[in-house]
Amino acid sequence: MKGPQLPSWLVDSIYIIVGILFCGFALKSFLVPNQFFDGGVTGMSLLLHEIYHFNIAWVIVLCNIPFIIMGIFQVNKKFAIKTLAAVVGLGLCLAFIHYPPITSDKLLVSIFGGVFMGIGVGLAMRGGCALDGIEVLALYTGRRVSFTISEIILGINIIIFLIAAIKLGLPTALYSILTYYTASRTISFVIEGLEEYTGVTIVSAESAQIKEQLVMHLGRGITVYKGERGFLKESFEVSQPTDIVFTVVTRLEVRRLRNLVHHIDPNAFIFTSTIKEAAGGVLKRKPRH
Incomplete structure (x- = not known):
C-alpha cells in the first residue's frame, strides 16, 4: 500500500528552493570571487558585474526579466510566474545569504563551480522553471531562423566568452568555458538521472x-x-x-x-x-x- 504523497506544488517548491541555494553557493563561493563565468544569462550577468561592478543580485534579476516576459508567449504564463519567483529568490539569496569563498584554485573553481551551478539549474528545471532565460531566447529565435536551439545557445555563449577573453584575459575565458561545459553536463545528469x-x-x-x-x-x-x-x-x-x-x-x-x-x-x-x-x-x- 502506498503512503501519502506530497502535493506536486510542494515538490516543485522544494526543487526550486534547493536549486536556488545551490546556484547561490556556486556563484558566491566559486565563480564571483574568482572572476569566472558561466554561459547564458548568468554569464551575461557575471560579465556585467565584473566589467561595471554592478551588484550581482540585481543584475541577475534584471537580465532575466526580458526573457521571463518572452516566456509568457513562448511557453506559458505559469512557467513565467514560477521562473520570475525563482529568479527573484536567487537574487535575494545572493543579496542576503553569506557564502564564504571556498578556493582560489582555478581548476577546482571551474569544475566545482560548474557542478554546483548545474545541480542548481537542473533542480530548478525539475521544479518546472528556469534560473537562466537563455533557452527561452533560443526558442524564440529558433522559430524565426533556420538554426536549431542548441546552435543558437552555442552562438550566444561564444559571444559571451569572446567578450570575456577581450576584457578579462584568455585564461579566464578558457576556464569559464570549462565551467560552462561542466554545468551543462551536470544539468543533463540531474534532469535525466542514472535511469535515462x-x-x-x-x-x-x-x-x-x-x-x-x-x-x-x-x-x-x-x-x-x-x-x-x-x-x-x-x-x-x-x-x-x-x-x-x-x-x-x-x-x-x-x-x-x-x-x-x-x-x-x-x-x-x-x-x-x-x-x-x-x-x-x-x-x-x-x-x-
Whole structure:
C-alpha cells in the first residue's frame, strides 16, 4: 500500500528552493570571487558585474526579466510566474545569504563551480522553471531562423566568452568555458538521472524468442512493427516478413539486453536512440516537468 504523497506544488517548491541555494553557493563561493563565468544569462550577468561592478543580485534579476516576459508567449504564463519567483529568490539569496569563498584554485573553481551551478539549474528545471532565460531566447529565435536551439545557445555563449577573453584575459575565458561545459553536463545528469531511457530497435529472424525473453525475462513492454528483412546486394529480390521489436530500457540495462539478444541470435541487428522523455505504459518512473 502506498503512503501519502506530497502535493506536486510542494515538490516543485522544494526543487526550486534547493536549486536556488545551490546556484547561490556556486556563484558566491566559486565563480564571483574568482572572476569566472558561466554561459547564458548568468554569464551575461557575471560579465556585467565584473566589467561595471554592478551588484550581482540585481543584475541577475534584471537580465532575466526580458526573457521571463518572452516566456509568457513562448511557453506559458505559469512557467513565467514560477521562473520570475525563482529568479527573484536567487537574487535575494545572493543579496542576503553569506557564502564564504571556498578556493582560489582555478581548476577546482571551474569544475566545482560548474557542478554546483548545474545541480542548481537542473533542480530548478525539475521544479518546472528556469534560473537562466537563455533557452527561452533560443526558442524564440529558433522559430524565426533556420538554426536549431542548441546552435543558437552555442552562438550566444561564444559571444559571451569572446567578450570575456577581450576584457578579462584568455585564461579566464578558457576556464569559464570549462565551467560552462561542466554545468551543462551536470544539468543533463540531474534532469535525466542514472535511469535515462534508451529506445532499442531489434530486427532478427528469431523475433518470437526475443519478444518472449524481453517480456518474461527482462519484464519490459514491447511494441512490434511488421516489416521485411533481407534485400541483400547479392539477393535483392529475396526477403522475408519479420517482426521489428521496439522496447525502452534504462541505459544501465542496455548491455544486458544486447547480451540477451545476441545469445539468441548473434546476427540480430540492434540500434539504440536516446529518449528525452518517457511516461506511461509499463514505465513506473514519474514523468518530469
